[in-house]
Amino acid sequence: MSGSGVTTARRRLIERARGRVPATTARAAALLGAVLSLASTFLAWSYGSAFPGNLTIYGYPGGAQVYVLVLALVAIVLLLLEVSPLRRVLAPGGAGGAVRVLASGVFLVTAFTVLAIGVELGGLINVEWGGWAALLAAAVFVVAGRLLPDDRPAVWSYRLPDWVEFLIIALVLGLALAAFVEALAIPEWEIFLCFLVALGGALTAAWRLGLVSWISEVGTRHRGVTVTAAFLVAAAFPFTQGSDNHWLNVMVNVGIFATTAIGLNIVVGLAGLLDLGYVAFLGVGAYVGALLSGAAASTIGWNPPFAVTVVIGAVITAIVGVLIGTPTLRVRGDYLAIVTLGFGEIFRITVNNLDGSTGPQVTNGPNGIPGIPDLKFLGIDFGQSHTVFGMNLGYFANYFFLELVLMAFVILVFSRMNNSRLGRAWLAIREDEVAAQAAGINTFRLKLLAFALGATLAGMAGTIQAHAISSITPDSYQFLNSAFLVAAVVLGGMGTVTGALLGSVVLLLLPEKFRFFQDNKLLIFGVTLVLVMRFRPEGVIANKRRKAEFHEEEISEELGREARAEGAR
Amino acid sequence: MTATVGDTPHKPVLRVSGVTMRFGGLTAVDGVDFTVGEQEIVGLIGPNGAGKTTFFNCLTGMYVPTAGQVIYRGTPLSGRPDLVTKAGVARTFQNIRLFPNMTVVENVKVGRHCRTTVGALSALVRGPKYRREERETEAQARELLDFVGLADAADDLARNLPYGDQRRLEIARALASDPGLLLLDEPTAGMNPLETAQTKDLVFKIRDRGLAVVVIEHDMRFIFTLCDRVAVLVQGRKLIEGSPAQVQHDERVIAAYIGTPAGSEQQA
Numbered sequence: 061m062s063g064s065g066v067t068t069a070r071r072r073l074i075e076r077a078r079g080r081v082p083a084t085t086a087r088a089a090a091l092l093g094a095v096l097s098l099a100s101t102f103l104a105w106s107y108g109s110a111f112p113g114n115l116t117i118y119g120y121p122g123g124a125q126v127y128v129l130v131l132a133l134v135a136i137v138l139l140l141l142e143v144s145p146l147r148r149v150l151a152p153g154g155a156g157g158a159v160r161v162l163a164s165g166v167f168l169v170t171a172f173t174v175l176a177i178g179v180e181l182g183g184l185i186n187v188e189w190g191g192w193a194a195l196l197a198a199a200v201f202v203v204a205g206r207l208l209p210d211d212r213p214a215v216w217s218y219r220l221p222d223w224v225e226f227l228i229i230a231l232v233l234g235l236a237l238a239a240f241v242e243a244l245a246i247p248e249w250e251i252f253l254c255f256l257v258a259l260g261g262a263l264t265a266a267w268r269l270g271l272v273s274w275i276s277e278v279g280t281r282h283r284g285v286t287v288t289a290a291f292l293v294a295a296a297f298p299f300t301q302g303s304d305n306h307w308l309n310v311m312v313n314v315g316i317f318a319t320t321a322i323g324l325n326i327v328v329g330l331a332g333l334l335d336l337g338y339v340a341f342l343g344v345g346a347y348v349g350a351l352l353s354g355a356a357a358s359t360i361g362w363n364p365p366f367a368v369t370v371v372i373g374a375v376i377t378a379i380v381g382v383l384i385g386t387p388t389l390r391v392r393g394d395y396l397a398i399v400t401l402g403f404g405e406i407f408r409i410t411v412n413n414l415d416g417s418t419g420p421q422v423t424n425g426p427n428g429i430p431g432i433p434d435l436k437f438l439g440i441d442f443g444q445s446h447t448v449f450g451m452n453l454g455y456f457a458n459y460f461f462l463e464l465v466l467m468a469f470v471i472l473v474f475s476r477m478n479n480s481r482l483g484r485a486w487l488a489i490r491e492d493e494v495a496a497q498a499a500g501i502n503t504f505r506l507k508l509l510a511f512a513l514g515a516t517l518a519g520m521a522g523t524i525q526a527h528a529i530s531s532i533t534p535d536s537y538q539f540l541n542s543a544f545l546v547a548a549v550v551l552g553g554m555g556t557v558t559g560a561l562l563g564s565v566v567l568l569l570l571p572e573k574f575r576f577f578q579d580n581k582l583l584i585f586g587v588t589l590v591l592v593m594r595f596r597p598e599g600v601i602a603n604k605r606r607k608a609e610f611h612e613e614e615i616s617e618e619l620g621r622e623a624r625a626e627g628a629r
Numbered sequence: 630m631t632a633t634v635g636d637t638p639h640k641p642v643l644r645v646s647g648v649t650m651r652f653g654g655l656t657a658v659d660g661v662d663f664t665v666g667e668q669e670i671v672g673l674i675g676p677n678g679a680g681k682t683t684f685f686n687c688l689t690g691m692y693v694p695t696a697g698q699v700i701y702r703g704t705p706l707s708g709r710p711d712l713v714t715k716a717g718v719a720r721t722f723q724n725i726r727l728f729p730n731m732t733v734v735e736n737v738k739v740g741r742h743c744r745t746t747v748g749a750l751s752a753l754v755r756g757p758k759y760r761r762e763e764r765e766t767e768a769q770a771r772e773l774l775d776f777v778g779l780a781d782a783a784d785d786l787a788r789n790l791p792y793g794d795q796r797r798l799e800i801a802r803a804l805a806s807d808p809g810l811l812l813l814d815e816p817t818a819g820m821n822p823l824e825t826a827q828t829k830d831l832v833f834k835i836r837d838r839g840l841a842v843v844v845i846e847h848d849m850r851f852i853f854t855l856c857d858r859v860a861v862l863v864q865g866r867k868l869i870e871g872s873p874a875q876v877q878h879d880e881r882v883i884a885a886y887i888g889t890p891a892g893s894e895q896q897a
């Protein structure tokens with residue numbers, strides 16, 4: 061599949077060189093490269109101090125140098141591990157592959173930094189000798205890494221005492237939060253990019269060691285603990301931000317987007333119905349929330365308690381879902397996508413026209429509803445910052461926690477439906493609609509259920525969104541946003557909760573970090589989608605079944621093993 | 630014109646009268662009368678393109694017949710496949726139609742769908758009813774896999790089953806809906822002689838569970854040793870119906886298969 065002529069030729073070249081160089085020599089060379097790379101981070105790389113991280117100081121790694129240092133250090137540890145008696149336990153398949161990945165990471169970060177210094181400070185003349193030395197060291201490291209003996213795929217199948225495994229789960233999730241917070245705190249895009257490269261390298265290396273699959277196995281073994289811990293860690297996020305609202309605000313938006321994406325994943329991922337107008341349901345919920353918020357611009361004077369608003373929002377979106385689904389779900393496949401796209405636009409245009417001149421005055425038309433007051437719910441004023449556990453949190457923390465609760469609910473709905481006769485029926489419809497109907501499934505009713513359920517969840521998210529963003533207009537619910545939701549689901553992985561989450565986080569956070577992304581959103585998303593579809597069509601975090609569709613052999617056994625374990629339980 | 634066996638030996642499970650299916654100018658099924666008694670195994674044979682699959686599609690609601698009536702145990706079947714299955718008529722397909730990316734046992738569980746009732750709310754709260762039903766579904770699915778001889782493959786993906794096993798899985802899925810009548814469309818197509826023999830035993834076992842079975846097949850030896858009665862369809866019409874011995878030696882049948890001036894050897 062990926063074996064184009066050039067890569068095969070290159071691979072053959074590497075194979076031949078690898079055969080000629082003894083493993084010990086290759087290991088020594090790699091060790092040398094790693095040590096030199098590590099040492100180079102203590103040099104100055106740049107003459108100008110304007111480059112992010114100020115790389116003009118000797119003896120004190122700064123900016124992206126830190127990532128080189130960490131990657132090199134890990135590589136050194138792994139190389140020493142390979143020759144130590146611990147190898148059998150910790151790197152049963154060998155660490156060659158992991159070291160190779162780390163070397164690539166070191167090289168990429170170093171080369172990018174040196175180049176960026178040249179570009180940003182006006183010419184490569186600004187690169188100090190330390191920078192060139194670092195590049196050389198990295199090059200040695202990469203080449204030596206290529207010569208390392210190929211490792212076998214490593215299988216970690218350790219079963220530790222439960223409490224140790226719980227600790228590991230907590231540790232991994234804690235580290236994830238730390239890395240996330242660290243990443244958010246990086247102001248310069250250059251360093252952020254290096255961070256992403258380094259993180260990617262580290263994760264890939266861990267995966268090559270067999271660590272990633274082992275940890276996910278541990279996580280699956282203690283699913284309840286993992287899920288609880290994940291929510292606790294997510295709930296800890298506001299405490300890393302203190303009273304600073306900026307990232308909390310962003311994360312509230314990410315949360316709403318992700319919740320909506322998970323709802324959409326029921327429709328797209330489970331039932332296989334491509335809905336390109338899904339954001340309209342978020343819009344219906346948001347308008348219900350706004351109209352019942354007591355905002356001055358609202359045409360409805362009634363301001364019920366928020367719990368009532370959520371229920372009303374859910375009911376109305378469910379009704380709208382059924383109304384839209386009843387005609388549209390009679391068509392299949394591509395036609396359904398086009399028809400839902402049309403209905404999504406109908407929503408936006410209708411809201412635009414309910415402005416008192418082209419229709420009855422309900423929504424203020426294109427002006428939308430501004431000045432939506434902050435929530436008052438459970439006796440808490442969401443507009444005020446509160447002190448929790450002795451820490452003063454920005455007021456967006458309130459929305460963050462509420463959003464987290466809703467997300468938990470949506471995830472619960474997703475997974476419980478998935479594991480019921482309804483979920484099986486959805487999967488069956490997705491697999492073969494004719495056979496599903498012949499097996500006794502009322503396909504239309506089941507599809508309508510998925511559609512309406514997805515709509516309801518989006519509507520609930522909408523009621524919160526209206527308050528969180530305090531001003532809504534019809535244009536927030538245009539087709540583009542539906543496309544982004546679908547993109548999040550497809551990129552992250554259809555049919556999985558984590559996939560939809562990851563897709564949402566990436567899609568919403570990257571533009572915050574890179575101006576270039578913000579300005580060329582569509583271009584980047586387009587390119588990314590094409591790349592993902594080409595190289596990993598099942599999405600980043602794949603549902604086992606989806607993965608099986610594209611890479612059959614490896615998966616089915618895994619799935620079977622899991623199912624047997626489930627049965628034994 | 631058509632020779633009918635006047636007295637069906639058992640009480641009829643299925644009574645089809647005058648079913649006709651036209652596609653534009655083509656009459657694929659032409660005024661077919663057909664009855665199936667309790668625990669009877671009836672064969673349906675005929676050259677390719679004779680309209681056998683179309684006839685099944687008319688019985689199972691996949692097509693709404695242009696004319697005629699299908700009555701199962703006294704009630705007319707409506708034109709929707711899921712309702713037909715719910716009424717008690719299950720089928721398999723000539724071209725296997727499994728849910729390839731679901732496990733074998735999940736495929737069978739899907740067949741239980743119309744005999745289970747848990748709704749969204751119950752699935753969400755996982756109350757006692759949900760748990761009981763899931764337990765029963767699991768047990769019944771495993772029992773059926775055992776019955777067709779696929780118990781060991783229960784947790785494999787359906788797509789990874791060998792061809793013959795896929796056909797058996799399709800039968801298990803059909804059986805999961807507790808049908809009174811099972812329609813098998815070429816269940817041994819592509820099978821080796823051993824698998825064909827196993828399938829024959831399986832059909833007998835299914836009959837012994839109390840079901841009536843209609844089998845479409847091209848393998849004459851299979852049909853004539855399996856069925857209580859055989860009907861021959863040629864160009865949409867029922868040519869003859871009778872015991873295997875009667876049909877086997879009928880000249881018209883032989884002519885239809887070898888090819889007659891009428892040119893009934895269309896490709897399906």
Ligand SMILES: Nc1ncnc2c1ncn2[C@@H]1O[C@H](COP(=O)(O)OP(=O)(O)O)[C@@H](O)[C@H]1O
Nearest residue numbers: 652657676677678679680681682683684895897
């Ligand atoms: N949906 C359809 N539309 C048009 N013609 C059809 C359709 N289904 C079947 N036919 C035609 O009906 C005839 C009988 O087909 P079929 O029932 O598949 O035959 P058999 O199963 O006996 O081999 C064929 O000529 C076929 O082309």
Ligand SMILES: [Mg+2]
Nearest residue numbers: 681682723897
């Ligand atoms: Mg046929």
